[in-house]
Every structure is written in structure tokens, then in C-alpha cells.
Amino acid sequence: MSSHPKRYTVTAALPYTNGPIHIGHLAGVYIPADIYTRYLRAKGRSVAFICGSDEHGVAISLKAKKEGKTPQEIIDHFDGVIRASFEEFGIAFDNYSRTSRAVHYETAQEIFKILDSKGVFELNASEQLYDEAAQQFLADRFVTGTCPICQHPEAYGDQCESCGSSLNATELIAPKSTISGGKPSLKTTKHWYLPLDRYQDFIQKWILEGHKNDWKPNVYGQVKSWVDNGLQARAVTRDLDWGIPVPVEGGENKVLYVWFDAPIGYISSTKEWAAAQGIDWEPFWKSDDTQLVHFIGKDNIVFHCIIFPVILHATGDYILPENVPANEFLNLEGQKISTSKNWAVWLHEYLDDFPDQQDVLRYVLTANAPETKDNDFTWSEFQARNNSELVAIYGNFVNRVMVLTQKYYKGSVPPAQNLSDEDQAVLSAIKSFPGKLEKSLESYRFREASQELMQLARLGNKYLADAEPWKRIKNQPEQVEGILYSALQICAALAVLSEPFLPFTAKKLKSLLQLNPNLNWDDLAVSAVLIPSGHQIAAPELLFKKIEDEQIEAQRLKLQPQEKPENIAHETPLAAKKPDISFEQFEKMDFRVGTILSAEKVRKTNKLMQFSIALGEETRTIISGVAEHYSPEALVGKKVTVLTNLAARKIKGIESQGMLLLGENKDGKLIFVGPEDAHASSGSSIA
């Protein structure tokens, strides 16, 4: 702590503008980043807290096409929503930019050109699906078709969401362009590749050897896993019309890969901010006495620890992140947060439902932050943390002190002449808190820090309970002066130390105490007087209010996946009818009655189940994606319809020799198509 960097550049992951912000984003990235930067400012450090909207990429153009809008309309809308909710929530960015702004185009293109001129890239040609009608290449997510594994009719080009298998777009049966609806063809295209393999040593030395002990295990382990498996060259351009044009010869009709341009957004946002401040941006990215920290979620580790650093390193004189404290994920009531299933708590809705209670959500998400593993957010915990910690411990302590001060001394801080040993002990205990908090905060342990803060309020409550000023006022009034004087010092310390965690509360408490605005973090450890005798404080006012069961119940109800028939009908139409086939084609298919002899889940998969099926004399192994709908035991003995002459295919190393016929009901549950009649015998043919 004796020496610290001259300045800090702190980034928070750029939110992707195809949806609003939810509690997962807040807990994983924005709250920890905001706490960290508020703390640094409280210590008087020079900080640039940088963020912005990430507005390129396939998902946005897909969403735009699906909703019949332009990408620009989508990003303008969500940039507005996100920007406003961050502002109201108190995430105090120094600059919140957009990757669609000119400064970002220039910056990203310039870095691309530098890398190109240094000969860093490799150019490679490959075959990709091409939509003749739309005259463009199709990114994986622009192709749907029948999954070759589970026969799900709407698998994407990179993955089937039904069985979870990873796919190549070229493997899909009957691929279809989501743009024109037409059948794509194969066409050769070339792309610029960042040869990460050539930077293996660089990553090895920098992270695996240099940050073995100061980076979080999840981050370090993830990087190690990538490096141990051998880094691969990665294409950094795409054949799309939405994005930043590739600024070199041959780059016509191509754009930068969104993950190439997005992190550069940190740099362009810094430039934009510095220009507005009238200062030079370069020290924030190119000076060795700057500490760069990226706050991200665990899914971004590879981009921030490998790809972006390689870009910075290869470009030239940029510094590398000092730390990348990635958090794990937050679940909601035991389930993964999901936009499409509307399983989320949206920030803008929270702000409407709980006005002026930003700090409650900040506190709950900090106290239960997924720092070392995935954690669960529940509304009952939210209520409990508010009612039993913020209200009962913190708010109540402050209120007790203020009410007593009002009652006994008309709101004037009493004299400190007759301090007992206990009073002195409390006053010196206060001095130890800034150091404890700093230790936690400097090592990115925000959950621990928030609990240390709460300990200060606990200390206050215990002190009051032990000292019993309400009893002593009757016969030892001079001692009560010392007690309330000391208790008020705790309140003042709380006001200052709370600022990073509970900025709204800190502001309110400072105003209630009429605290000297010059009192700062570092004073707490040295100054004996935080709020002087004779100082007048305001009338008591509650800092937090109880959250009632009804409010929690209302939030829970909100979470129920809402049945909106018109929307569901619109969003999940019946599977499109397939083209007619001839009787001859149908006749080629050999359907038979099969009996399930055994069933077991396929290891390391969610949805796949391996069956042993009796077909008369013969027994076959068949894989089917039903594990989420049935337990293996329940299926043994069941009669099913089997397509027996489907070409065998290896799935997860197991050869599947046929296919089970399944239907899907309106809830999405898979139903076996099977002969109900117990007399249907195994192996008999179906026509």
C-alpha cells in the first residue's frame, strides 16, 4: 500500500445491446467494478472507469431481421435503456461510449491496419455457406436445418439447442438460410486470422509464470487450459454487412469480428473521455505506471486474457492488464438466467419496482457475489439481507444513535471530555476498519469487504447494548456524553466507508450528519475526531425500509414464465411443413416396433440417452435426446417406433444404429411415438 500505480484504467465488460441489463450482469461485472473504482477515488487515486455499448455482431443483425427492424434501431433502443438504467443505478462510469461511434471505428481500424502492416495476420481461405438470393455468406447463426444427431428441425449452424451437440454449419441436413429462406451453397471465402499459436510463449510467460499467485484460480485455470491445449489461429474478420469494415485491400464486404472490435472499445471510450476532459489518453493505455484492470464474467476470460492481450502486445506499445478478476455466474431461484425464457430480474424493472432502493440490490448482489463459484439469487434472500442486515443492523444502529442524540442533546454532538476505557476502545477500533476494507478491496474480495463494513455497524450495536446510555442518562449523564460522542464517530466512519458499496446511503447519511465534505477515507485511520463536539446533526430519518412479503411475492409471480398465447404463437410457430416426398421415398424407410431393454444417460451430456432396443432377434444401440424429459428407469420395457435403416452415426463416441420417433407436445416435452397395444411384437414392421 506504500506504493501504488500513478493511475488506473478500469474497464467493465461492454454490455451487448441486444437486451437490457439484468442482475447477472450487475453481480458479475458492474457492481464489483463500480465498488473498486469508487474505492480508488475515495483514496484519491487517478482513475478512468471505462465502458460502453457493444453494438456489432451477428446476434444483433439476427434480432433486427427477426423483428423487421434495422440493426441501428435495435442498438439505439437498447443503448438508451442500458445507459439510463446504469445512470439511475449509480454505476459511475467516467465514460460510457458506443462501438458504433466514429472514434471507435477509427481506433479499431487503425489497430487492424497496424497489425496488418506488421504482418501479424495470416490470410486463409475456407468454404462457407453462401446465400445466393441475399448475396452474402452466412454466419453460423444465420443457418438453420435439421440436426444430424437428434433430428431437431431447427438446429443452428454452430450448435443444436435440442441435444446440445456442437455442429458445423455444413453438417446440417437440409440447411436453410434464415435471411432468404433459401438453400445455401458452398463458396470459398478468405479471412484474416490472428495466429494465437505464435504467441503461446508470450501468454505462457506473462500469465502462467507471472500471475500464478495473484490471479483468481478460475481465471488462471481457464487460461492454462487453453494454453495446454495449444492456441489456434482465430479468424478476426467476418462476411457480414453489420460491423466495422475491414480497412485493408481485399476487405470489401467484410467486417471485423465482433470480438476483435469490442475490447478495442475500451480504448476508444478512453479516447473519447480524455478528449472531453482535455487530457491525453495515451498514458491510460501505454504507460507502465498505469494499472489496467478488466472486470468481466467467466465467459469472457479467453477474450480478455488471451486474444485482446495478444492484440495489444502485437500492436506495440500497449500495457497489459494487471488483473482480470472474472466472476462466475449468478443463477436466479435455482435456474440459469435466460432472456428468452424471461427468467431474469431486469435492472430497469427493478428500478421501477423498488424506487430509491438501489443500494439494497447493490448490497445483496455484493454480499452474495459469485466470486469463487456460481451463486444463486433468491428473492427471499434479497428480503432477508435487506430486513435483517441493512435495516436491522446498519439502519437501526444509525437511527438509534441519532434518536438518542436528538433526545438528549437536541441533535448536537456531545462533548468528549469524559471518555471511558470502553469509549476509547471503540474509537481506536474505528481506525482499524479502513485498513481491513482496503486489504479486501485491493485483492478484489468485495463480498468480504461488504461484510467487514457490516461488522462496523455490528460493533456499534454491541457497544450501545453494553454501554446502555438510556439507563445511565438517569444517574451518570456525563458518561452518556462520551458514549454518544463515540457512537456518532462510528456513524461518521460508516458514512465514509459505505460510499463504494452503498453510494446512495452514504450520501444520505453524510447529509443527515451534516458531515464535513472534506472528511475522507484516509482520515479515518488517523484522525481522532470525525464529527466534532458541538456539531449539529439533522433530525433522524430512516436509511432503509423493510421489504414486505407482498413485495417479494409480487416479484416471484413476475418470474413465472408468462403465458402470452399471441407471443408464443408468434415466436414459436409450428415446425414448418417439409416439402412433399414421393411414396417411393417413404417406402425406403424401414419402421419397426422396438422394445427398450435398457436406458442410461450418456455421460457429459444433458440431453442424450443411450438405449438398447430389441427388434425381434436383433438388439441395437440407439442414442436419442430425451434425457431431460424422462428418467432411464421409467423407459425400460416401453414399446417404441424405430427407424431402423437410418445410416449409423457416432455420437459422443457411441454408434447410434437407428432413430426413435418422438413427438413434441405444446409444452415442449418430447413424447414417444409408440404402439400402445401390448400385442405389438418387437421387430414387426410398421407401414
Place this chain on the structure above:
RNA sequence: CGCGAGGUAGAGCAGUGGUAGCUCGUCGGGCUCAUAACCCGAAGGUCGCAGGUUCGAGUCCUGCCCUCGCUACCA
């Protein structure tokens, strides 16, 4: 046998070789200044399972099981 992280009281977490801890919840008591708040005490754990190393293992080694991620609208 793909790789990474996690699996410690009802819940959330700390604890990396030396008598299992913290917060919330539960139960009992105290107090009454305070938002039925606060303070004290108690109950509650075979530290995922099985082996091994060690005088001694939650902590080190080996194997296995489970959860999450690497792979989707997600941070």
C-alpha cells in the same frame, strides 16, 4: 477416460497440515434507545464418496460421483 472451477452446519460463505469458523435462519434468555429492531447463549457439520501419505488431513496424493462453465439468446 477432453479441459477448467466448485462440492465445508437448513441457506450463503471463510478456512491449504496441528483442538472445524463467520453471516443469515432456528431455539432459549436479556434489554427497551431503536424500523417487533438490538445484545448474550444454545442446538445444528462422519468438511461429496473411497483409498493413500503423515505422529496428525477440510487442507497433500490417487480414483470415483455431482454441479457449473468452456458451447446457446448470457457476465
